[in-house]
Amino acid sequence: MDVHGTVAPGFEAVRDVFAGIVAHARGGAAFSVVRRGETVVELWGGLADPDAGTPWERNTLCVLFSGTKGVVAAVVAALDVLDPEAPVRAYWPEFTAEATVGQVLSHTAGLPFVDAEHDLLDTAVCAAMLARQSPLWTPGSRVAYHPLTYGYLVAELLRRTTGRGAGALVREVLARPHDLDLHLGTPPELDARVARLVRAPDYRISTFLDDPERRRIVERMYAGLLDSDELVNSARYRRAELAAASATGTALSMATLYDLLAAGHVAQQAALARASRTWSEGVDALNDRPLRFGLGFELADPIGTYGPAEVAFGHSGAGGGRHGAWPQAQLGFSFVTNELRAEDTDTRAATLLATLYDAL
Template identity: 75%
Template sequence: MEITGTVRPGFEGVRDVFADVLAGGRAGAAFTVVRHGEVLVDLWGGLADPERGEPWRENTLCVLFSGTKGVVAAVVAALGVLDADAEVRAYWPGFTEGVRVHHVLAHTAGLPYVDADHDLLDSHACAVLLATQAPLWTPGTRVAYHALTYGYLVGELLRRTTGRTPGELVAEVLARPHALDVYLGTPAGLDERVARLVRAPGYRISTFLDDPERRRIVERMYAGLLDSDELMNSARYRRAGLAAGGATGTARSMATLYDLLAAGRIASPRALARATRTWSEGLDAINDRPVHFGLGFELPDPLGTYGPAAAAFGHSGAGGGRHGAWPGAGLGFSFVTNELRAENADGRADRLLAALHDAL
């Protein structure tokens, strides 16, 4: 597949790996690296819509899935309106006692799914249901990824403390001030720029999990979102503004976002240090995957999710997206793709980050 874009001298090896990544797929992707405001790598190619043969363009938007969590974590760190040690009920009267803000942000709240009939795209209604739902464990004693409920909970906390939706805050705090092509609640006028999502053969979630009982919990967590091509490609999904997985963006803007974060231009150095220190770590109690979280950000794990760098933070997304920063190198990176692959069969971002590390 044809590759478009540029690399700075010395980063040709990254371009070679990107070419190989595209050649092994049936859709499209983009990979960007930004260091201190300078674009070192900016590549894209393949098909934004395999059904219609539409090529991936410089301004193609892609659903970020859980890459959205990192965007929302950046908003939380920038605003500083939530005390991580406070009980959720301090901001949200009537919420279950004993759940602290950091339990929500670091996936230890014990509320990984909505235990009632619900519309997964109605964030406020889901938040109301979660407010009185009994946690599966004593908050803080176990860590397990809150795939969708992270967004319902954090989004409601932001709404109650700022009077604005997460989508409005992404625009006001991040996108407009820094000219980022990132949206939480994608406007109708941008629909033609959004890549069509496709699932690779054999795609599935929670590839580390074999236990059938916990597999049923995972199915409740995702509520069928990743099982439906129609739903995840729908305008209704993109408009819903899901703070856990509904944003769209370009690789260039996501890499720029993390470059700005690493440079202390979005959140203060003190706030960023607090958000990117360890708040939870261990084997996911539901998924059997090693995890490591700050306040909304993923941190380096035994799987090498964030590459060879000793220090990193960011957030991955279902199907292969990877977005983050290497503070030691002073850079941000982003890999976006519309071809969803199972984690145990997807080495695309790993290879790109290894090539980037070699180039540095």
């Protein structure tokens, strides 16, 4: 399959690695790097719809899954209306757990799943359920990834402080001012541009986890979201404003967003510094995966999620997506793909980031 796009002089090795990824793909992908406002890598290739044989185009949108969390973290930093030290109850009186805003944003609140039958796409109902729910541990005492509940909680905090939904805030704070092809609650007129998601035969979640009892908890956390291709490819999923999982965007727009963040053009310096410092770290209490979080952003961790750079922030996405900034190199990057692979066998983003680092 052909690779399209351009690279700046000195980044040819990145194109070679990307070409190898596309050559062995069932689906498609895109990889972009923006440095100080200049696009130095913009590549795409493969199939946006493997079943129909539709090629990936320059403007193909891809579901970002948890890359959405980084987008919403950028909104939180840009608005700077939530005090991370304040109790959630200060903004949301019905919330019963003794958790702070910072604990919600750094995945230590102890509310990793909705403990009742629910529609995972009904964000208002899920938020109301979580407000009444007792945490699994004392908030702040353990770190464990909150794959969907992060979105319900943060979106409700934003609604309480701004009166706006998460999708509107992504549009008004990020997409429109910075001309980003980025959407939370993707409108129908863009459906034809969205890549169809496919799972590799061995795709699975929580690849660090062996304990069967905690595996059952993890299954509750994901609520069946990644069990089949049907839901994640549905219009209903794309329309939902899941502030943890359902945004769509292009690699170029995501790389541009992180470049703008690193350059101080989205959030004030103090707010970004606060959001990108360590608020929680350790081995996930449920998933056994090493974690390090800022306020909604993932940070450079012991397993090299963000490549060789010692300082990095961003957010990965289920199946292989990787989006972030290397502040010291003054750049943003994004790898998007519609072919979901298991974390323990997927080397695509890691190889691209290692090659990018060498090219700098």
